Amino acid sequence: MLSRKLQAYLFDSGTTLDPRDWESLRTQSHRMLDDMLDYVAQIRERPVSHPAPEATENVFRAPLPLTSTSLSAAHDTFLQHILPYAVGNAHPGFMGWVHGGGSTVGMLAEMLAAGLNANLGGRDHIPIAVEQQVVRWMRELFQFPESASGLFVTGSSMANFIGILSARSAKIGTAVRATGLADIADKLTVYTSADAHGCIAQALELAGIGSNQLRKVPVNHLHQMDLGDLERMIAADKATDRIPFCIVGTSGTVDVGAIDDLAGIAAIAAREQLWFHVDGACGALGMMSPKIAVKLRGIEQADSIALDFHKWGQVPYDAGFILIRDSQVHYDTFASPAAYLRREERGLAAGSPWPCDFGPDLSRSFKALKVWFTLQVYGIQKLGRMMDRTCDLARYLSDRIASTSELELLAPVTLNIVGFRFRHQDLDPDQNPDPEFSDRLNSEIVVAIQESGIAAPSSTTINGRFAIRAAIFNHRTTELEIDNLVGTVLRYGKLLTENLHSKS
Numbered sequence: 001m002l003s004r005k006l007q008a009y010l011f012d013s014g015t016t017l018d019p020r021d022w023e024s025l026r027t028q029s030h031r032m033l034d035d036m037l038d039y040v041a042q043i044r045e046r047p048v049s050h051p052a053p054e055a056t057e058n059v060f061r062a063p064l065p066l067t068s069t070s071l072s073a074a075h076d077t078f079l080q081h082i083l084p085y086a087v088g089n090a091h092p093g094f095m096g097w098v099h100g101g102g103s104t105v106g107m108l109a110e111m112l113a114a115g116l117n118a119n120l121g122g123r124d125h126i127p128i129a130v131e132q133q134v135v136r137w138m139r140e141l142f143q144f145p146e147s148a149s150g151l152f153v154t155g156s157s158m159a160n161f162i163g164i165l166s167a168r169s170a171k172i173g174t175a176v177r178a179t180g181l182a183d184i185a186d187k188l189t190v191y192t193s194a195d196a197h198g199c200i201a202q203a204l205e206l207a208g209i210g211s212n213q214l215r216k217v218p219v220n221h222l223h224q225m226d227l228g229d230l231e232r233m234i235a236a237d238k239a240t241d242r243i244p245f246c247i248v249g250t251s252g253t254v255d256v257g258a259i260d261d262l263a264g265i266a267a268i269a270a271r272e273q274l275w276f277h278v279d280g281a282c283g284a285l286g287m288m289s290p291k292i293a294v295k296l297r298g299i300e301q302a303d304s305i306a307l308d309f310h311k312w313g314q315v316p317y318d319a320g321f322i323l324i325r326d327s328q329v330h331y332d333t334f335a336s337p338a339a340y341l342r343r344e345e346r347g348l349a350a351g352s353p354w355p356c357d358f359g360p361d362l363s364r365s366f367k368a369l370k371v372w373f374t375l376q377v378y379g380i381q382k383l384g385r386m387m388d389r390t391c392d393l394a395r396y397l398s399d400r401i402a403s404t405s406e407l408e409l410l411a412p413v414t415l416n417i418v419g420f421r422f423r424h425q426d427l428d429p430d431q432n433p434d435p436e437f438s439d440r441l442n443s444e445i446v447v448a449i450q451e452s453g454i455a456a457p458s459s460t461t462i463n464g465r466f467a468i469r470a471a472i473f474n475h476r477t478t479e480l481e482i483d484n485l486v487g488t489v490l491r492y493g494k495l496l497t498e499n500l501h502s503k504s
């Protein structure tokens with residue numbers, strides 16, 4: 001009774017954000033949970049995505065709220081103006097960019113983590129033990145030693161950055177943390193494939209090394225880094241006064257899902273005494289499938305691996321991760337002792353080192369919980385089978401392309417990404433006389449499909465040609481959605497060919 005009175009006082013005096021009436025909050029909470037479960041359960045009945053009307057855009061131009069609104073009113077706004085206009089990556093027809101579909105398990109775990117509101121930067125508490133358990137599981141998955149360190153980060157862009165900084169420390173030490181790179185910045189050299197993700201160049205920019213120091217090694221017909229060229233480039237750089245320090249291999253390139261010859265790169269890196277980093281954003285978690293793990297052979301020899309649970313791992317955004325073989329190098333790259341972060345043998349400040357010693361973030365969310373739940377509830381075997389299935393669907397799509405004269409496959413399919421284009425009928429398929437028309441047509445097809453809400457591919461350039469790109473990362477996708485994509489490309493292809501011709 002007293003506590004109720006106290007609660008009422010706190011509420012009335014405006015000093016707490018807790019509700020006055022927990023029962024009505026409970027009712028509202030259940031409504032919100034039910035709405036999200038309905039959203040996921042009925043996702044197939046919705047369009048993939050929907051352009052938002054002007055009225056909705058206007059809702060988010062309203063000024064800073066000065067007074068309170070009820071939770072149910074804010075939730076109504078969410079239902080009416082946010083939920084229908086998300087990009088649609090939970091939908092099985094979404095195949096754009098590299099987006100996972102999420103899962104109900106991850107969603108519920110995210111709610112638990114938010115309720116706990118743990119700060120995983122440090123301190124001695126069990127949420128850190130959960131993160132460390134996932135780190136141990138990743139060591140096991142990638143056959144890394146017990147001494148390896150790992151850290152949750154936002155995504156692979158950040159994980160790759162941490163990998164590059166650690167590689168830099170391994171080569172030239174950590175004095176540069178204080179001194180800056182000064183006169184060696186433009187000598188440090190990194191090698192990666194011409195098809196590598198743009199965040200590798202950005203990591204060099206952020207590291208003060210500069211993207212000019214990134215050697216983009218040409219790729220072979222399978223879009224893998226050409227290892228002969230790699231060796232020649234390293235030799236040429238060593239012959240001058242450059243300081244090669246890192247090779248970045250990719251396990252699943254963003255454009256076509258190619259996997260570099262990781263074992264080959266590992267051998268070159270060992271011989272040349274270079275750090276071997278793997279950008280595993282798209283494909284590293286394929287280690288959960290015995291069929292895909294074979295293609296990743298050599299990843300276990302990496303010095304560091306960047307990966308994303310929010311892509312193939314189906315964990316809700318965001319959940320990137322970096323695994324580093326030499327935990328001392330990792331620690332020395334980031335640890336920044338401070339009086340207010342003093343460590344103790346006992347009490348809440350025990351348990352050193354803390355996660356904040358291994359990356360730039362001091363305040364960190366409990367991302368590990370949704371990953372822990374996902375791995376615990378589904379298990380590695382089921383997740384691996386799900387990944388196999390997405391690769392099967394990519395092959396199904398490439399077979400459909402091969403057997404359809406109006407479509408053309410633009411790159412071999414190694415994993416779950418397919419690049420292709422519509423070949424308009426009135427042009428000779430072997431001697432395309434108007435590539436510009438063809439590129440414009442295909443880009444309009446992609447936009448039209450996205451706006452139709454039937455499917456959502458994205459686009460890229462493959463071998464200099466505009467490509468419709470289907471990246472099948474969503475565990476909900478089936479042959480039906482692949483057939484819908486093919487049917488829609490053909491339909492819009494014909495329609496837009498006529499429209500564009502009549503305009504020209």
Ligand SMILES: Cc1ncc(COP(=O)(O)O)c(C=O)c1O
Pocket residue numbers: 097098154155156157158197199250252253254279281282308320
């Ligand atoms: C190969 C590759 N590397 C890195 C990234 C960046 O990952 P994130 O978006 O998690 O930062 C991506 C994103 O798609 C990617 O495909």
